[in-house]
Amino acid sequence: MSRTAEALSTAYALSLTSAEEASRWGRKKIDIEHLFLAVLLNEQPAGQALRSLGITLDAARKAIEEQHAHQMSSIGVNDVQQPIGRITLYEAKANFDWSENAKRTFQGAGKGRRSRQRKQGNAADVLRELLEEPSGFIAAVLERLGTNADEGRERLAEIESRSASRQPDRKPSQLSVTKDTFIPTSAEEVFALVSDPERIPDWDTAGSDVEHTGKQTWEALLPAAWPNGKPRPPSEEKRRQVFELMDAAEPHRVVWRVSFPGNSVSKPHCRAIRLWPTDGGTHMRFTVTYPRDAHRLRRLVGTAVRPGLQPLLWVQAAHLSTQISLNFR
Template identity: 35%
Template sequence: MSKLTVATATMYELSLAGAEEASRLGEQSGDIDHLLLALTINEQVAGQVLRALSVDLERTRAAVEQQHADQLASLGVQAAAPGPGRITYHERGDFEWNDRALEVLRRAAKGGKRGDAAAVLRELLAEGSGLIAAILERLETTPQQVHEVLDQAERYPAVPSRAMDDGASISGAGEAHVSAPVAEVWALLSDPARMPEWDPGFGRVDDLPDEIEPGASWTAYALETAPNGKPQRVNPERRRARIELVESEPTSAIEWVTTWPDSPKSNRRRMRVVLEPAAGGTRLLIQQGWERTAKRRALPLLRRVMRPLYNAAIWLQISQIGASIGRAFR
C-alpha cells in the first residue's frame, strides 16, 4: 500500500480505538496515553510487539489509571477519579486528539516515515513529557526495550493485503486483535442470536435455527437506529437479509454467506473469520468478498476505474467488522 493509504488507515484505526477508550471515562479529547492504549489492540507489528512485552490492554489501562492518580496525589489532590464505564463514543460521536497527540501522529508520517503503527509507536516513545516512559515502567518495561523488540520485528515486514477483483467477485482480507481468549470470541461469533453485537449492519435477528451447523440459516434485519439514537436510512429492499452458515470449525474458523431476498440482483456477501491464539487475546484473519450475480457482471473497463474505490470499501468494511468484534469485549 502507498504511504498515504497506510497513514490514513492507521489514523482511522488508532483514532477509533482512542476515542472508544476516552469515552469509557466520559472524555471527548484524546491524549498520548489514549494513543498508547489504542496501539495495544492494533494488529500491526507495533501492537504485536507491545503485547509480546505484556503491554496489553487491561494491564495498560490499570497502569494509566494509577499513573494519573499518583500525579494528582503529588499535587495534593486526593479526590477519587470516576471509575471507567462502557464505551459510549458511538452514541456521542465527538472526539479529537489534543495537540501533543496530534504532533505524534504528524511526526509519524513526516519525511520518509510511513505513518504506520510502528512509526506512531516510535514517535510516542520519543515524546518528551515522560508520561509514556512512566507508564511503561509500571508495566515492567522501558522505551529502549520496546525499541529493541520493534527493531527485530520490523526486519521481517508483513505483506499487506489488497482487495482483488476477478470479474466474478470483489474480495479482500485483513487482521484484527481481540482482547479476549479464543473460546470467548468463538462463543460470540458462533451464536447467530449474538450477530447484532458485532456486525454493525444488523440490528436484530429472527427465525433462528434449532441446530447451529453448516447449512443452517436465519434472518437478520438492518440496523434502523444508530447507537446515538438517530434513524438510519435503509433501502427497503435491503432491510431483510438471509444468513447461511457454510463453515464452522469450532474455535478455529467460521464462514457465512449473506443474501438479500427482496433484492435478487444484489451481490452476495461471503465472510470468513479465522481465529488464532495470540499474546493478550485472539488474532483474527477476516476475509470478505462480494460475489456478483450473473446479471450484474461489471465491464472490464469499469472494474479498472472503480478498483481504488473497491480497495477502500473492502478495507473499511473489514476494519469495521474487526473493530466491532473487539469492542464487544472491551
C-alpha cells in the first residue's frame, strides 16, 4: 500500500472508530477522548505502544469518565456525563462533527515537518499530537491510567524503531487486499466467532439464514434489499451464497471460500483470517483474495482494471474486520 493510501486508510479507520466511541456516550460531536480511544484500538505502532503500557479499553473509558467528572465538579457542576452505553452509530444514521480541538489535533498529524521526520498522517502522528494537545485532558487521562505523555512518546519510539514492514504473502497474479485490526479480546474468542458458520451473520451482515448443506459447506441468503433500501434481484437463487470452510487451525487461522452459484457476475473469493496474541488482545490479519482467472483474455482485462478494484476490495476487508471487532467492543 502506498504512503498516501495508508494515510487515507488510517484516517478512515480512526474517524470511524472515533464516531463509534462517541455514539456510546450519545454524542454527535467527536472529541479528543474519542480520538484517543480510536488510537488505542488501532493496530499500528501507536496502538501497540499504548497497550504495551498496560492501558486497556475498559480502563481508558473509565479514566475518561472520571476526568470529565473531575473537570465538571471543579466548576460546581455534577452528574452531567451520560453513562457509557453500546455503539449506536449504525442505528442512528446521524452525521457526526468534530470538535475544534479534535479537528486541530487530527489535521495536525498530517501537516508540517518534525525535527527528524516528515509527518505521514499515520496513527503514530495522531498519538504524538494527542500527547501534546494544549488542553491537558489526554495528559490527565494518562495520569489516571498510571502513566504519562513522556512514557507514551518513549514507548512509541521504541516500537517504531523495531517495527518492520511485513507484506502479506500473495501471488502477483492474484487480486488480494489485507486489513490488519486490533481486537480487544483473546485469539480463542475471535476464533470461536469467525470459525462458527452459525455465527457468520454476526460479522458478515450480508449473510442470513445459514443452513448446513454439506460436510464443510453452508448456504446463506443475501438480504432482500441493499443497505440503502434498494431491492436486490427477487430470485433467491441469485441471492444465494455458499460458505466453504477451507481451513480452521485453532486459534490462529480460518479460511472461508465464498461463492455465488446463481450469480455469474459475483466471483468466488477466499477470506483468510490470521490471529495472534498481542498486548491487550489479538492482532487480526484479514485477507480477501480473488484467484487468477483461467481464461487468458479475462485475465488480461483483470490485470488492467486491478488498480481500480483494489480500493473497493480494501473497503470490503475493512468493513468485515470492523464487524468482527464490534462483537468484542
